[in-house]
Structures are given as structure tokens and as C-alpha cells.
Amino acid sequence: MGSFCQIRRLQTVVSSNDEPTALVQAEGGPCAVIAPVQAFILKELLLESDITSWKEVGTEQCNFLLVKAMTEIVARAADSLQPRYCIVRTMGPQGYGTTSMNCENISNKVPDLKSPEENKKNDQHHQETTNSMENRLELEPDIFHSQLRIFTIDNMDELKKYFTDQIDMMKNQFGILLFLYTVVCTKGLAGMQSEMSDPMEPLIDSTYGYGSQSLINLMLTGRAVSHVWDHDQDVGGLKLQGIDKQNSVGFLAFLEHLRYCEVGTFLKAPSHPIWVLGSDTHLTVLFSSERRLVSPETPADQARRVFKKFDPEGNNFISSNLLQDVLAELDLVADTEYVEIMRKKLDSESLGIILLAAFMDEFFPEDPRTCPDTFVLFHYNGLPRSNLENKVTYRRGQAVLLECTVKCILDSNPMLTVLQTKWPSIEVQWDKEQTPSVN
Numbered sequence: 508m509g510s511f512c513q514i515r516r517l518q519t520v521v522s523s524n525d526e527p528t529a530l531v532q533a534e535g536g537p538c539a540v541i542a543p544v545q546a547f548i549l550k551e552l553l554l555e556s557d558i559t560s561w562k563e564v565g566t567e568q569c570n571f572l573l574v575k576a577m578t579e580i581v582a583r584a585a586d587s588l589q590p591r592y593c594i595v596r597t598m599g600p601q602g603y604g605t606t607s608m609n610c611e612n613i614s615n616k617v618p619d620l621k622s623p624e625e626n627k628k629n630d631q632h633h634q635e636t637t638n639s640m641e642n643r644l645e646l647e648p649d650i651f652h653s654q655l656r657i658f659t660i661d662n663m664d665e666l667k668k669y670f671t672d673q674i675d676m677m678k679n680q681f682g683i684l685l686f687l688y689t690v691v692c693t694k695g696l697a698g699m700q701s702e703m704s705d706p707m708e709p710l711i712d713s714t715y716g717y718g719s720q721s722l723i724n725l726m727l728t729g730r731a732v733s734h735v736w737d738h739d740q741d742v743g744g745l746k747l748q749g750i751d752k753q754n755s756v757g758f759l760a761f762l763e764h765l766r767y768c769e770v771g772t773f774l775k776a777p778s779h780p781i782w783v784l785g786s787d788t789h790l791t792v793l794f795s796s797e798r799r800l801v802s803p804e805t806p807a808d809q810a811r812r813v814f815k816k817f818d819p820e821g822n823n824f825i826s827s828n829l830l831q832d833v834l835a836e837l838d839l840v841a842d843t844e845y846v847e848i849m850r851k852k853l854d855s856e857s858l859g860i861i862l863l864a865a866f867m868d869e870f871f872p873e874d875p876r877t878c879p880d881t882f883v884l885f886h887y888n889g890l891p892r893s894n895l896e897n898k899v900t901y902r903r904g905q906a907v908l909l910e911c912t913v914k915c916i917l918d919s920n921p922m923l924t925v926l927q928t929k930w931p932s933i934e935v936q937w938d939k940e941q942t943p944s945v946n
Contacts, residue, residue: 521678523899527564528552528572531899532889535789539711539718540683541889542783542790543726546756547576549794549887550779558796558885561901574670577677577686582663583729584694592666593695595688596676597654651681657692694731704733704747720768723790727774727783728754735760737771737812740819750774753804757782759793761921761945763928769821772812775929777801784925786945789890793926797882807867807874813837814863823863827854830861839870881907884935886922886943893944904937906930921945 523529528548532541551572552561564572581592660666670677677686691699691710700706703721710722725731728750734740735758736749750773757777762768762785774782780795804812813836817825825833827850834849835841853861853869867874884904891897909932922942926933937943 522569525898526562526900527566527569528561529887529899529901530889531891533891535890536711536716537683537718538790538889539722540687540726542792543580543723543756544573544576544686545887545889546727546781546783546792546794547579548572549781549792550756551575553779553781553794553796558901570671570674573677574667574674577670578663578667580726580729581666581690581693584690584698584725585729586695586698590661590663591693592660592663593689593692594658594660594666594669595655595685595692596658596673597651597681597685598656655688690725694725694729699725699731702731702748708733717788718790723758723783723785724750727756727758734768735771735774736769737773737816742819753778755779758785759783759925759928760785761787761925761928764924766821769819770928772804772808776804776808782929784886784922784945786921786925789888789893789946791889791943791945792887793884794887795882795884797879799877799879800882802877805874805877807871810837810867810871811863814866818863824860825863827859827861833866837870878908878930881905886937888944893946895939895941902937902939902943904935904943906933906935908932909934 521531523531530541530545530548532538552558556564582590585592660669676682699721708719708721710719710725711717712719719733720735721731721733724733724735730748730751732748732750734747734749738751739746739748741747750771753773753776755778757779758770758774759782760768760770763770778801780797780800782793784791784793814825814833815821816836817829817833830850830853831841831843831846834846849869850861853865884906886902886904887899888894889899891899894900894902906926908930920942922945923933923935925945926935935942
């Protein structure tokens with residue numbers, strides 16, 4: 508899981524004074540947990556209320572939203588057939604499930620800090636030794652981990668009640684870390700190992716404290732796969748797992764622009780207009796109230812997704828001998844004679860390739876456009892230093908999809924670069940005439 512010195516950056520869960528429903532991230536590192544939680548909070552907000560009223564949301568409602576977000580994330584990580592939720596916390600809670608593991612008691616790990624012989628009854632030393640356990644844990648990671656207990660719950664209503672009753676603990680110093688452990692333990696070691704490409708890959712970088720893609724995927728989808736493409740892909744004889752179905756919250760990556768990864772349709776086109784944005788160092792959240800941005804997949808959308816499955820390099824063409832496989836997967840006519848006729852038509856110059864554009868024009872000439880030409884986007888960045896005047900707020904932008912499909916990529920505008928991985932012709936005019944930071 509990486510070094511504790513980095514993990515303990517997972518500070519208290521607090522809301523912004525300027526945006527009550529926005530979580531604040533004090534330091535770099537825990538965005539792999541905070542950004543997905545924020546995304547699921549926004550999912551509930553968009554379903555229940557208008558954006559214009561969010562600044563009036565009170566503490567009780569904010570706690571309710573946080574509980575729902577945490578409950579949904581943990582529930583996604585559980586086994587769908589026999590769900591069991593493994594809650595990790597310090598000291599055993601009374602009346603919540605049964606203990607499935609008891610760690611060694613803290614008294615067996617450290618000497619008695621209140622010994623009169625050690626403090627020589629010095630008032631200052633006495634004050635230090637009578638500090639709360641939480642303060643001592645901040646200095647002694649071994650002490651913190653010796654106090655961890657795991658409790659199992661079989662009912663999601665109980666899980667929600669637990670988070671509701673323990674909300675103060677979840678918002679304290681180690682709340683995010685305990686929540687992370689809860690998600691991982693609920694998933695289970697066997698579940699993690701079966702989904703990660705490399706079971707030895709750390710979920711948290713030991714040097715910088717950044718979360719891995721497996722951790723991000725676990726928080727967003729409940730599956731700890733290491734890739735963000737659709738379904739599984741065969742790479743050099745290795746079966747590499749990707750996202751298996753449309754997710755409720757999406758993901759876009761700056762690294763896709765650099766061709767370091769491929770984000771599939773299941774994350775680019777989620778069921779809710781919310782996307783976690785991954786830069787090379789940080790995670791932020793993009794969202795909109797425009798439901799048409801996530802309209803159901805059309806036959807043409809499905810055709811593009813299947814075509815790209817046979818085009819792993821992203822060249823927008825396939826080998827002509829793959830045409831029959833593409834047609835068969837789309838449940839189109841795939842008889843050998845018909846395929847040969849279409850192969851000659853689509854590859855009239857006998858180059859051995861079929862272009863995506865030619866394929867779509869032939870089989871899906873009337874592709875109804877469901878995405879609006881203009882829409883409003885909002886952006887969240889939990890780091891105060893990355894916001895105007897160090898105030899964490901939702902930034903508003905007016906987006907337009909241009910008719911020209913030629914992308915204008917600027918290294919100085921990573922926000923636009925990330926957005927163009929989903930909307931190639933997008934331009935956005937942000938409020939206060941300054942583009943939000945994705946770092």
C-alpha cells in the first residue's frame with residue numbers, strides 16, 4: 508500500500524467554506540480516494556437538486572451525501588452474489604457485525620506512556636502522554652495499525668447506518684485511510700489479485716503517495732483492473748482486463764492524448780454526466796446537469812466501439828481481413844460472399860485496410876447526433892492552491908462543439924487536452940476568464 512508517511516496525508520474530510528458540498532484536499536496524494544468520493548456526491552446532488560441551490564446545503568445534508576457516496580463505493584467493491592462488507596476502524600465498535608480479525612492490543616506494542624518513572628511527574632511530559640490516541644497515532648504508524656479492527660456486515664442498510672453513526676470518525680484524521688482500507692478489505696485479497704494485471708503493483712506509490720490506476724478503478728467501478736479500455740484485450744498473448752460495463756461515473760485521462768492509455772466507451776460515456784479527470788499528477792472532477800451528454804448508446808456508437816476493439820492502436824482503420832469479425836460482433840450480415848463484396852467496396856484500392864469513416868458511411872449513414880452543440884460544464888479541484896484565491900469552488904464553463912474536427916492541442920492548456928479525448932472539437936469559455944487547473 509505504500510509507505511505510511513505518504514498514506515497519512517489522507518487528512519480529515521472537510522467541506523469547503525465557499526462550496527459546502529465540495530471536499531477539500533489539503534495535500535497531494537489522497538485524490539485517488541477524494542475525487543471518486545466527490546464524484547459520487549455530485550451524482551446524488553445532480554439527481555436531487557438544482558446546481559443553483561448547492562451553496563445553501565447544510566451540514567446535515569452534506570453528511571448524508573458523504574454517507575451515500577461512501578456506501579455506494581463500498582457496495583460496488585463487494586461480491587455481487589454474496590455481498591459482505593468489511594469495515595475497518597480503530598477500536599471495536601459495539602453492535603456492528605462480528606469481529607473477523609483482531610489485531611494485537613496496543614499495550615503489547617508500546618510501553619506504558621503514563622509511567623511516573625518515565626515522565627518523572629513533569630507537567631509538560633504528562634500533558635504529552637495524556638494526549639488523545641489520535642495524536643499519538645499521527646506520530647506512530649505502528650501504533651495506528653495495531654489498533655485496527657475488521658468487522659463484517661452483511662446488509663447494505665446496516666452499512667449505511669454504520670457510516671451515518673460513525674460520520675465524525677470518518678471525517679477525522681484517519682477517516683479517509685480507514686475508508687480506503689474498508690474498500691480494499693471488502694474487495695478482498697483474492698478479488699484484488701484476480702483483477703490486477705500485476706498483483707505486486709502497489710496501490711499507492713511509496714515515494715509520492717499517488718494512487719495507481721487499479722486503485723482509481725476500484726473506487727470508481729468496484730473492480731481493481733489496471734486498464735481503462737472496454738472489456739479484455741489480448742496483448743502479446745496476455746489477457747489484460749479492462750472495464751466490463753458502462754459505469755455510472757466516467758473517467759478521462761490526459762495520458763490518452765500521449766497514447767499511453769486508451770479510455771474506452773464504458774468510462775467515456777457513463778450513465779451520469781460526471782467524469783473524474785486524470786492529469787499526470789492529480790485527479791479532479793468534471794460534471795454537468797445536461798443529461799443529453801450521456802444519452803443511451805446508439806447503434807452507431809456501438810459500431811464505433813466494436814470497430815475500435817479491432818483497432819487497438821487507435822489508427823481509425825482495421826485490416827480488411829477483420830471485416831467479417833466486426834460484422835459478426837455487430838450482428839450484421841457476415842456471410843462470406845457478402846463480406847467479400849463489401850471488402851472490395853470499402854478497400855477499393857486494395858490497400859488491405861478499411862477506414863472507420865468508410866465503414867460508418869456504408870453501414871450507418873444516418874447517425875443521429877444526440878449530443879447538444881452547446882452545454883454548460885462545471886469543474887472541481889479539491890486542492891485550494893489550485894483554485895482562484897485558494898478557494899475550493901465549482902468553476903463554470905460554457906462549452907461549444909465546433910463543426911471542424913481538427914483538434915487544436917496546446918501544451919499550455921491541459922484541461923482542453925483532456926476534454927478533447929472525449930469531445931475532439933470542444934472549446935470552453937470558463938468563468939472569470941481563467942481555465943481551471945487539472946493539477
